[in-house]
Amino acid sequence: MHHTIDVENLIFKYPDGTHALDGISFHIAPGEKVALVGPNGAGKSTLILHLNGILQGQGMVRVAGLEVIEKNFARVRAAVGLVFQDPDDQLFSPTVFDDVAFGPIYQGLSEAEVRTRVSTALHAVQMQDFAPRVSHHLSVGQKKRISIATVLSMQPEILVLDEPTAGLDPRGRRELIQLLRELPQTMLIATHDLHMVAELLPRTLVMDNGRIAADGNTLALLNDDALLRAHGLEKP
Numbered sequence: 001m002h003h004t005i006d007v008e009n010l011i012f013k014y015p016d017g018t019h020a021l022d023g024i025s026f027h028i029a030p031g032e033k034v035a036l037v038g039p040n041g042a043g044k045s046t047l048i049l050h051l052n053g054i055l056q057g058q059g060m061v062r063v064a065g066l067e068v069i070e071k072n073f074a075r076v077r078a079a080v081g082l083v084f085q086d087p088d089d090q091l092f093s094p095t096v097f098d099d100v101a102f103g104p105i106y107q108g109l110s111e112a113e114v115r116t117r118v119s120t121a122l123h124a125v126q127m128q129d130f131a132p133r134v135s136h137h138l139s140v141g142q143k144k145r146i147s148i149a150t151v152l153s154m155q156p157e158i159l160v161l162d163e164p165t166a167g168l169d170p171r172g173r174r175e176l177i178q179l180l181r182e183l184p185q186t187m188l189i190a191t192h193d194l195h196m197v198a199e200l201l202p203r204t205l206v207m208d209n210g211r212i213a214a215d216g217n218t219l220a221l222l223n224d225d226a227l228l229r230a231h232g233l234e235k236p
Contacts, residue, residue: 004030004158004186005051005063012046012057012210020046021057022210028186030157035197035218036190038207039232044162044190045085047207051160051188052080064157078107081151081185085163087143088136096122096138096146097131103154121153125179141172145179152183159185165193194236198222206231 005028012021020043028034036044049055051063053073061068064079084090093099097118104117122128125145130138135146144164151159164180165173177196180187189201197204197218204221206214208231214221221227228235 004028004032005188006060007047007050007062008060010047010050010057010059010061012043012050012055019210021050024059024207024210024212026205026212026215028188031184031186032203033180033187033201034189035201035204036188036207037192037194037197037204037233038213042207042231043210044207046210048082048160048162048188048190051158052077052082054082078103078154079156080158080160081148081154081156083144083147083151083159083161083164085166087140087147090147090150091135091143094134095131096127096133096135096149099135099146100131100149100153103150107154117153117155118149121149124152124183125149126175139172140167141169141175144168144172144176148179156185159183159187161187161189161191163191163193164189165191165196194222194233198236206233208232 008025010021010024013019024047038044050057050061053068053076063076066072066076068076091099093102100118100121101114104114122131125148127145127149164176168176177200181200202218204218205212213231214227
């Protein structure tokens with residue numbers, strides 16, 4: 001069985017020669033829910049953008065059995081639902097329905113199938129009553145849910161989320177964690193929210209200076225004071 005996410009010796013340099021990713025390798029099995037943590041500038045967002053080809057470095061990236069190369073981009077982007085930190089990067093249509101329908105329409109599905117996909121995705125994030133609403137009038141927490149629905153409507157095998165709890169109030173945060181717990185997809189979540197990591201994600205990758213500094217059981221890593229201190233993390 002293929003790994004859901006395979007990254008081998010991934011190197012990415014910025015135009016000024018700085019190594020943003022310096023030989024990253026890891027494997028995530030189907031159904032795993034994994035945290036990606038580390039200080040700002042560690043390369044977390046840069047890594048995430050390689051998982052559906054927005055950025056391309058040297059090395060090998062394979063998701064859902066597909067190599068992330070140009071001829072596979074359409075299939076990769078259907079298989080990997082990438083949810084950006086700022087929902088306003090993801091929501092640009094007149095209504096919530098249109099935002100969530102965008103991917104399925106782009107895939108060429110029938111109108112009936114598009115409606116089914118939108119309804120299923122909005123139900124999954126408990127926003128089924130919001131289809132006619134205007135996205136930019138919603139709260140940050142509601143927008144985050146709609147952002148997730150816009151990728152769920154593509155029926156991805158994998159969800160990759162960048163800072164999903166950023167900007168949420170405590171209730172919105174708890175609701176989002178509960179939502180993520182119930183979704184069946186394989187997940188990689190880049191976050192500073194170590195409380196969420198402890199609660200939701202059994203495995204953690206610690207990233208620093210463009211490298212994987214540690215990879216293992218979340219609770220073991222979060223109890224390793226020296227490791228956390230060395231990589232600018234605070235015990236939750």
